[in-house]
Amino acid sequence: MFNEEKVISKWIADMYDKDETETNDVEFALDIMGTQPKKILEIACGSGRILVPLAKAGHSVLGLDFDEYMLYKIGAKAIGLKNISYKKSDVILDEWDVNFDVVMLAGNFLFNIVSENSYDKAQELLFKKSAKSLEYGGHIYIDYGYTLSPENWFCFSEERIIWEGTDSDGTYGKMTLSDSTFDKETGMNEFVRKFELTLKDGTKIEQKINSKKHFATLDQIKNWLEKYGYCVENIYGDYNKNPISETTNRAIVWARKI
Numbered sequence: 361m362f363n364e365e366k367v368i369s370k371w372i373a374d375m376y377d378k379d380e381t382e383t384n385d386v387e388f389a390l391d392i393m394g395t396q397p398k399k400i401l402e403i404a405c406g407s408g409r410i411l412v413p414l415a416k417a418g419h420s421v422l423g424l425d426f427d428e429y430m431l432y433k434i435g436a437k438a439i440g441l442k443n444i445s446y447k448k449s450d451v452i453l454d455e456w457d458v459n460f461d462v463v464m465l466a467g468n469f470l471f472n473i474v475s476e477n478s479y480d481k482a483q484e485l486l487f488k489k490s491a492k493s494l495e496y497g498g499h500i501y502i503d504y505g506y507t508l509s510p511e512n513w514f515c516f517s518e519e520r521i522i523w524e525g526t527d528s529d530g531t532y533g534k535m536t537l538s539d540s541t542f543d544k545e546t547g548m549n550e551f552v553r554k555f556e557l558t559l560k561d562g563t564k565i566e567q568k569i570n571s572k573k574h575f576a577t578l579d580q581i582k583n584w585l586e587k588y589g590y591c592v593e594n595i596y597g598d599y600n601k602n603p604i605s606e607t608t609n610r611a612i613v614w615a616r617k618i
């Protein structure tokens with residue numbers, strides 16, 4: 361998921377699946393999509409937290425992700441569903457399938473892209489590729505953490521525990537973030553992601569990954585949407601459909617390919 365060692369990837373997939381069980385965003389997305397069955401492409405579908413409920417609601421869905429441990433978890437959740445498929449793909453490097461009614465960049469993917477490209481170029485590429493995958497009149501759905509004061513979010517030095525627990529192989533571990541800085545000019549957030557694992561046989565594994573994210577402002581998002589031929593229909597600041605404000609901490613964008 362973050363260019364980490366394999367045993368760490370397995371541990372992350374288990375932690376993600378156990379801890380990240382939010383459903384508000386999924387219910388919101390279902391409401392926005394409407395009840396008419398649609399052909400939906402989810403970029404970076406992970407372990408199917410969003411993909412599977414979309415399929416259960418009757419949409420025909422394809423999920424792409426490059427993490428085989430995450431993808432593996434979808435099978436058990438999708439038993440009996442004929443309208444779901446998923447495949448291993450690096451969404452920055454590989455071609456995407458086409459003719460979709462909706463392309464989803466949800467679950468904060470704008471902040472979780474792993475790529476050798478510069479971060480904002482990778483973000484922009486997602487808008488370009490989405491346009492190619494959509495039918496005319498189809499929609500792009502973007503949901504990501506957004507704040508009017510990113511410096512308050514991203515500047516901290518202490519170690520923050522993000523996940524801690526034991527996976528199905530009996531590997532205990534902890535992932536922390538620390539030394540996080542934010543450059544207002546470039547919108548770049550730099551931080552250290554640290555994994556400390558203890559395998560069942562007592563072997564200890566530690567990996568530190570110097571990480572970067574680009575905070576895309578809404579103006580940047582709007583510019584990319586305009587550049588690649590979309591018309592913005594709605595922007596929400598939370599799952600109650602309030603507008604972006606000082607107190608909201610998300611941006612959900614629904615734009616049509618024209």
Ligand SMILES: C[S@@+](CC[C@H](N)C(=O)[O-])C[C@H]1O[C@@H](n2cnc3c(N)ncnc32)[C@H](O)[C@@H]1O
Pocket residue numbers: 361380403404405406407408409410424425426427430449450451452453466467468469472473474475
């Ligand atoms: C935070 S998870 C989100 C998963 C899912 N959308 C959800 O909301 O539960 C981010 C996912 O992005 C995937 N990812 C990151 N960079 C990727 C890339 N270049 N190609 C494919 N998948 C990528 C990771 O493997 C991970 O599963």
